[in-house]
Every structure is written in structure tokens, then in C-alpha cells.
Amino acid sequence: STRRGIATTGRLNPKVNPGLKKRDELEDMLEERRRSSDARHALRCYAPAVYKGLAPREVSALRGAVLQSDALQHVIGQVSAECGERRELVQEEAAHLLDEMAHRLRLGTVRFFAYVLSKVFKTLFRSVRVNEEGVQRLQQAIQDHPVVLLPSHRSYMDFLMMSYILYTYDLALPVIAAGMDFMSMKVVGEMLRMSGAFFIRRSFGGDKLYWAVFSEYVKTMLRTGYAPIEFFLEGTRSRTGKSLTPKTGLLNIVMEPFFKGEVFDIHLVPVSISYDRILEESLYARELLGVPKPKETTSGLLKARQILREDYGVMHVYFGHPVSVRSLAQGRVKRSQYNLVPRHIPQRPCLAAQALVGEAAFRLVRLQEQAMVLRPWTLVATLLLQNPDGMDLPVLEEQAAWLRRLALSFGAFLDWPDCKPCREVVGAGLALHKNLARVSGGRVRLAVAETPGVGQTAEELAFDRAVGVLSCASYRNQILHVFIRPALLSVALRTANSSRKDEVYTCFNFLWTVFSNEFILCPGASVQDFEEACYLLGKCCAVQESQQDIVMSEGGHATLAFLRALLDPFLQGYQVVCQYLCKETEENLRENKFVPAARNFALQLILAGTLKCYEALSSDLQKNALAALVQLEAVTKVKVIPTQKPVHARL
């Protein structure tokens, strides 16, 4: 049926390039800050427009409203009956959980942050560019409907910046779902709490009471239009620069009040935050290589002051168009399904609702991706990674210009100054990222050591190199979403036995499935993705399509080769994981042992000189590969006891 799908839909709706939307202009919001007093900014009159249905009483009564809510009372009753505990005790426990979780927004703290962050941001960034039209749209949305802000997550800076921007533009401050990690930083944690963060435990799978407190807290704020809710669909910071597969837990919670008719509509606002340079750049690379993430501590934060001395270029924040949950659900979810059970009794959402939430999550992450501002450096990093032996500067410039045209024709949101010559643009990127790329003798190459330093083992050298490559890859990864579909098609064209469309699609679909954890590929959309890929490659004259066939065009070699090379590290990395699983002799491989073992396996191959691809060392890639193999049922996961999950190799 999918094949028929290609044959018919492909011709019926000529595909419009989804990336080529009109985008808003971006303005530097720090400009004003550089001209006027930060203190006055922090102390100015702050009177944001709020949700039209908000009753002032509700702001102060939030805690009581949550604790006395029918939904929470119901669960408290259940829990107390189940564990034979007195109801008052469970009630107390719920109150305790809520206090641990709840934010305590104080305008004073917000003003303090507004002052400090003004200073910090001015030091760190040359400019922070925001689409002000998006801000205006958001302002309107906040007044009309409960709003959920969904920023991309690349850095700890993200949520500080979000609140800072909203404060600066006089918008209602969001309450932000944050991981418990911050709570270990006593002072900072409390400060964040007072600037609107609320804290949730990383895992609370079986804890019914916790879940009830948490979801009722979020829903109460949403229903009353108390404040915009902000959380990260990706669940955590992406260490790789790619978007992460979205988590749907919180999205489920925030969409439920609509399904149950408790609000007329909810607006989901994707926000794309992109950085010239990410503060956590090399930390991330090390984490991917197995160096544990430093614990969030206040003293650690103080040590991080040295960060302030560096130049992080420009930051971009793009507020997307609000997505109405009502229109998403139109014709998909029957709200009347909730008519027959009191709404405060928890009910599993119907399959249609679950599917809708899952789809919406992917769609929103794609919207985030599409509005990420890409800097010329991402193109340079891409080219440098494909040429590990370095490139002559003129060649690099020439290729970067070529790649720029290709990216633009694929709809990339590329911030490449038109007026400047290519040389200057590439040069600026190299200058900002001098820690990653080195120019010497007219040749550019990645800044990785060639020979071991004094007292450095071969392993340590490989590790250093891997840090360089992975850091660089995190910039290339930012642009992958532009190329991923055509890249999958390029590889499929090479591997398919014939140029018949259906065969090419079969190969495409296989790759698409394998990489469905690695990239944001909406579940069930492989046919659309295939069509989009065909359209894009046809548009840049790399392939020619006929009724039945799809073939490379005469001038298409360079494009297709580039695109294949783009996927190469991933293909290699996945192969290494497969090789490892085939060789692994242990019967009961535990899941938590898998990553170190796979990494070690890859490292040995590198040391032996048989593997050149340092990206194969990335734990992110290894985990994604394993997840794909489990999905493809090449590997099975068996739960033994809750904490240890062995992985059986069954390749």
C-alpha cells in the first residue's frame, strides 16, 4: 500500500518545500541593553498582559487549588486505601511533594536575574537576536488561550534566556518544568524556583501520588491560565546538536485539559534557540565519550566564571507560530469519550489521543528544527569533517559557497550575510571556533593533535581527537535536519538494485527505519519523507524522476556524494555496533554495560587503525543504534529485575 501511496500521492500533490516558509526578521535585543541602564531595566514597571480568563484570586490560591482538587483527592483516597495509610498522612505527603516541586515566582528575584543576566549576556554574546513578530504573536496568544512554550534545548542558557526575553518584552513569565538536578545547588536551585522553575523528579514511573500531584499542578496552572507553561519536549539538553526524539509525557498532560473540555483551546508555541557557540561544547563531547557529567553545584557554577571570558558570538531565538491543540485534534479525537466518567478520575487517553500527542510532539520538534538559525560555520564544520586531512582555504571557501546554495535550496534558515564576500564569512566562523579548526599555511584542518603529547598514551590521544571531532560534529549536526531526507535517498539510490522507484523506496524506508531514533523522522511519514527527498533532489537537479524510475542526473554526482558522505559516520557507527553485538559472547549483556563495552570495542578498532570514524565512539549514537536494533527486532530486551536490563544479541 505504501508503494501505491508513492505512485499516486506523489503526482497528486506536487510537494511544496516545507522549509521555504517566509520567516520573520530578527532584531538584536541586547542593543537596547547596551545603551541604557541595566538597573533601570531590572527595576522598571513590569505589567504583562495576562490570560483573559484569569481570575486574580487564582494566583494566590494555586497551592490550595491543587491540593484540594478532585483529581488529587481521588488519588489520595486510592493511595490511602491501597497502602492502608491514614488519609491525612497521604494528604500531608502530597503537600510535601507539591512543596518540593512548586515554583515560588518572586518579582524581586526576577528583577535580580534581569540585572545579572543583562550583564552576563552582554559579556557572553555579541548579540541576542529575536523575531519580534513572534514575540507579538506570543503576547496575543497568552491573552487568548493558555499557552505552552516549547523551546529547543541545547544549553542551560535556554531557560534563563527564555525568561529573560519574556521579561524584557513585558510578557507573562513562564513557569518552567526543570529536572531535579538543579536542586542539588541549594542557593541556585532556590533562585531558579523564585524565578519560575518547578522541579520534577527524573523518574517516578510507579509513584501514583507523585504523578497525580505533578500532573494536577501543571493542569491547574494551565486551566486557569495562571502563566505560560514551559518545558523541553526533548526532555534534556541535546549533547549532539541534533534534536532528540521528543518525550510525550508532559505533552500528554498539557493537552488533556483540552480533550476534557476544561479549556477552549491550548496554544503550543515552538521556540528555536540556536547558538553560534554552545557554552557546554567540549563538556558535551566528553560526556558522549563517557566522562560523567559534572554534578550541578553552586561552586561548580562559580568556577565556570572563566566561561565569561570567551566570545560566544550570536544567539538566536525564534518564536514560532502558535499551534492550536484544538485544530490539531479536529476530527481526530472525540472529546465526548470523557462524557461517561467523572473527569477527575484518571483515564488512559484513547489510542487516537495517544497517536495525536505523539505526532504533535514530532511535528513540534520539526518546527523547532526548521526555525533554528544556522550559521555559516555549520557548513564549514560539515566540510572539514568530511575532509579530515584538511582543505586548502580557497577550496574550503569555494565548497562552502556551493554548500550554501544547496542548503538554501533545501530551505535552510541560513544566516549568511549577503553583502560580505565568502572569504570573510568563512574566516569569521573559523576565528570564532579557533579551538576547533586551525588555519596554517593556507590549509584548514580540525584542531586535533597529530601525535601523542608528552606522556600521553595512544588511547588518550584517540580520546583527545574524538573530543575534537565530536565537538565539531555537534555543529554539523545542527544542519543535518536540512539534508537528512535527501541524504537517506542518496544512499538508497546507491544501494538499491535498480532505479525503479519502488525499489529505491524500499531501501530508503529501511534506512529511514534504522535511523528513526537518530534523526527526527515523524513516525509513519516515510512516504512523505521520500517524496520530499525526491522533490528536493529533483529541484537541485541531482536526480531525475520519471513515472517509474528515479536516477542520478548528469550533474548530480557532487551533490549525491556530499549527501552520502554526510551519513557516512552514522552508517559506520551503526556497523560498528552491529559488529560488536555479533562478537559479544556474553549471553546476558546488561544494558548499562552495553555502552562502555561498545565504546571500548570501537576504540580498539580505532587504535588498530581499521576504523577512522571517531564518531563511532559517541554513546548517543550507540544508544540510538541499539534502540533501532531493538525496534527492528534484531535484538531483544528482557527485563530480569527492574534495575538491570540484559540485552540479548540475536543478530
Add this chain to the structure above:
Amino acid sequence: MASNTDISERQRIAARRLRVVAGHLQKCVQGEGAGVSAQACKTETPRSSPAKATSVPKRRQDIMKWNGWGYSDSRFLFNKKGQGEFTGKRYRLSGMILPSLKDWFEATFGTSLQHKTPATPTLNVSAVPPPNLVEPFVEELKVAGVAASHDPEGRVFRSHGHCLHEIFALREGRIGRVPDLVVWPNCHNDVVKIVELACKYNVCLMPYGGGTSVSSALECPLEETRSVVSLDTSQMNRILWIDEKNLTVHVEAGIIGQDLERQLNESGYCTGHEPDSMEFSSLGGWVATRASGMKKNIYGNIEDLVVHIKMVTPRGVIEKSCQGPRMSTGPDIHHFIMGSEGTLGVVTEVTMKIRPLPEYQKYGSIVFPNFQQGVSCLREVARQRCAPASIRLMDNEQFQFGHALKPQVSSIFTSFLDGLKKFYITKFKGFEPHHLCVATLLFEGDREKVLQHEKQVYDIAAKFGGLAAGEDNGQRGYMLTFVIAYLRDLGMDYYVIGESFETSVPWDRVLDLCRNVKERIVRECKERGVQFPPFSTCRVTQTYDAGACVYFYFAFNYRGLADPLHVYERVEHEAREEILANGGSLSHHHGVGKLRKEWMREAVSTVGLGMLQSVKEYVDPNNIFGNRNLL
């Protein structure tokens, strides 16, 4: 001033007492009359006593509008000075000037009195399709002595109810399929004959009572090719007997509400069934649509009031063998009849409960700071089961609308008092004028209990921030329910179309449903190109143990729209979808008709629908009662 009201109050009570006494004195006369009226079955004009004369003649067109609501002499208009005015003499508002109506009207709908959309002045008889008559059927009717007519005006009159699209079409002079013949049975036996003949000649019968349907129930189905006969029950309008021992009354089903109530009042009784349409709607119609009355809290809805029903069907007459107050004899067959919307047969006679007239009536009103508080108060009143005869909660828009209908105040003093009240509520009590809303109350019973009851309700209201706002406001609220239907015709003179619709919903859903439906209406209007935000408002009109009845009013200015009726119908459709999605019912008392048929399966499940269909198949296999409502 205060003493003035006191006096008039005392006078009112005295007059009422006098009526009660007079009623008691009359009762023996009435008892004797019972035999007479049964004999009078055949006569064209059954009674000579003017007090008992029916309010609706056979030629409805003599006193009622052919293309609008109600009596021809009563209508709203803007006079030459641009002031609102209500004509005629029938209502308390009649002949009064409504100084704030124009401003409210123009501000709410963005209209101007310059832009008029007058209706076609007279019915163009030549536009009425010629009747498709089955001659032998007509002949046999004549032999049987049943009055019949194919006069075009009379047929047009019975071709519609009061849905917006029906009235809109008439105003434009558009006439669709109309019945081919009108028959006026005089009694049960006439109906039996008519139904027999209809079966014999395969003629389609459509029962017609008061013509107040708002569900397209009276529209002739377009696909109907047979001769369509409108069976007008208006001449079956006698009270056949009153049984004071059991407090029941046996009435012919064509009687209209106001006649029934007035005649019973004369004997010191009432049924207490007062739907807003009671001036025109008939007893048979109430039974056929499962009607609900304003004072159902004391007297019950129609299903609570009915003791016995006689209905003529193509299979024969259906009725129970006794008048026991409750039975366990399988599913109650009355429930096949009630709500059957004329698809099974004609209700000819009904035995209903009656009550002695209440000794004392008192209106009241309460202002709440917002709608939410008002709903909470009504919920609490229902929880304590202490609802007055009627309690209704209007939202802010309706509250303002009510103000627009305030007649010119006679003295500076009253207007000063009004100003003072407004100041007290908004400034002193801090009520936000754009949020506050008002509940109107009607208490009934003996004086002592009413006062006690009143205190109880006001005490509850106080817990929800409610302030007593006087009897006048309450009384005006109820008075308006009878004239409000006339207002739509005024709107239609100035590019404004609108309608009301209702639902019932569990308590916990009331607020959400009201907000979402109102918002949906606004949204849909905007999306469909309506230039000015619509008037989208609601009120809670009935309370029950487990929920409430909610009424929506919705109207908009259609200037600039190519097909306003289509826009209107889509918006109403979406509003109903929204109601159903929010846990509301398909209808609380208007019925399904043809307007809401598409949702019946969803509303009662496939099996439920099948049950109803199988009843229809048994009772009326040839679809003689072919109005195609409900199923």
C-alpha cells in the same frame, strides 16, 4: 414609593385570593358542564361563554403573523425618533418606550438603523404550490363531517415552525413544500376517522398543535410524494373533566397552554406547566416533544405531570387501562409516546395532575460578582433541594441585554434609585460591571413558607457573593421571556439573525460547556466571515439533582455575507458539536425534529435507535405519520 409597592402588592395578593375563592365556588358548575362539553364535540364553536373562548382561531392568520413570532398586533420597532417600542396591548411591555434598546442594539451587533432588511409585506398566494389532493379521501372526510381546507394561506401557516431558516425564508417570500390540506378534528373520534382514512388512501399525516417547533419538525419532508395533510388539533381544546379527589384534569390535547391555565385558574387550580411558549404551544405538542416548564421544580416536567395519554395510531388507539399513579407493567408505554414527535400518531386526550392555585407568589433576583459564582450557588441550591419554583441565571451579556429592555422610567426618583443601586453594586461591593450576572427567582406556595424559603435561598446566595437585587428585576426577567421571541423579528428587520438552543449537562460541566460553546460560536462566526463579533450568551434555566439545563442565545449581523443562512446553520451545527463534545445532551426540551436527527445515533446508540425504529415499524408500517422527525 416603598409604601406604594406595598399597597399594590397587597392588592395583588387580595385579587389572587379572590380568584381562588371564586374558583372554588365555580367548581360545581364546572362539574355539571362536563357532560355538556362531551356532547358538544361536533359543534364548530363549542362554547358561547367568552371567558372560555380559545385564544387561537381556526384561521390563525386572523390574529397571528404569517412570517414572524406571535400576535400580529405585538411587535418591536424603532420609531421615528429611533427609540425602541413594543406595540399592542397584550403584554406589560406593550406600548412602552425602551430608551436604551437602540444603543444596545447598535453597539452589540454593529448595525445601523439606516440599513434595513424589511420582510415581504404580504403572503404571495400565487407562489404557493397547488395542493396535491386525494379526492376520495377529501370526499370521505366531508361525509364524516371533519372540517378541512386547502386555502393556501392556511397551508403555508402550517408548513413551518419557528426555526430561523423557516422564518427567514418566509420573510423573503420563499415558500417551499407546504401541506396539501388542513383538517381540524373536533374530538378523539374525528381523529380516529382521519387516521383510518389516511391509512386507507395512503395519505401522509402531520400533526400540528401550536406551531412553535424549533426543530424543523413541521417542515414537510422534501422527499414526500404523497398528499400531505396537516392535522390541526387546535379545535380539540376542551377540558373534559376535573377530578378534585385525585387532583387530575382530563383535557383534549389541542388546548394551548394559556387557555388550559386560565380555565383551570377559574376553578382555583393550575397544572403549573409553563413553558416559555405557553401562549401558543399545545398540550399534545408538549407530550410529543417531552416539554419542560419554567416551574418544573414544583410541578415537574411533562413526564411527571402526565397520568394518562390517549393516542390514535395507524394500528389503533393506545392507552393504559387505569390511572394509577405509578405502575410496574414493563417499560412505560407513555415513554414511547412522549418525545415521539408526531411520528407514531396523534395524542388526542391527556389526564394531567393539577394543583390548587398557590396562595402567594414572589419574584426575586440576586446579583453575583461573576457567572462562576452564580453557577456554584445554583449548584448548592440544587444540592440542598431547595430550588424555588423557578431559578434562572443569566450571564453578563444577557444581564446587559435585560437592561436594554428596561422601559422608560417614570420618575427621576426611580432613575436616581437605579443609579444608586448600580453605584452600590459596582463601586461599594466591587462587582465588575462586565462580569457580574444575575439570577431571577420565582417563589410559590403559602406565604409563610415562601418567605422562609426565600430566606434560605438568599442565605445560600450570600455564601457565593450574591446580593439580593429586588423583586422588580426578577419579575422583569420573567416578563421578558414572553416578549424575547418577538425581538428576533426586530433583528431581522436590520440584518441581524439569531436563534436560541438548549441542552442539559451535568453540574461539573456547566461552566466549561458554557464557556466553550460561547467561544466556539464567536470563533466560527469569525472564520466564516461575519464582520462583527456575534452576540453569544447563555443562561442556566433549570436545575436538577444531577445537572442543569443551559440555554444559548446567539445572533449576528449578517451584512456583507453572501449566504447568511448557510453561515448561520453551520455555526449552529458547530455549536451543537461543541455541546456534545462537552458532555451536553442533544436536547433538553426542544426535541430532535429534523434539525438534530443526524446526531440521534450518537446520542442513543445504534441499538437504542433500532429499538425506536422497531416501534415505529410496528405502529406505523406505512409511515402514515410521515413527518420524518427523530429517526
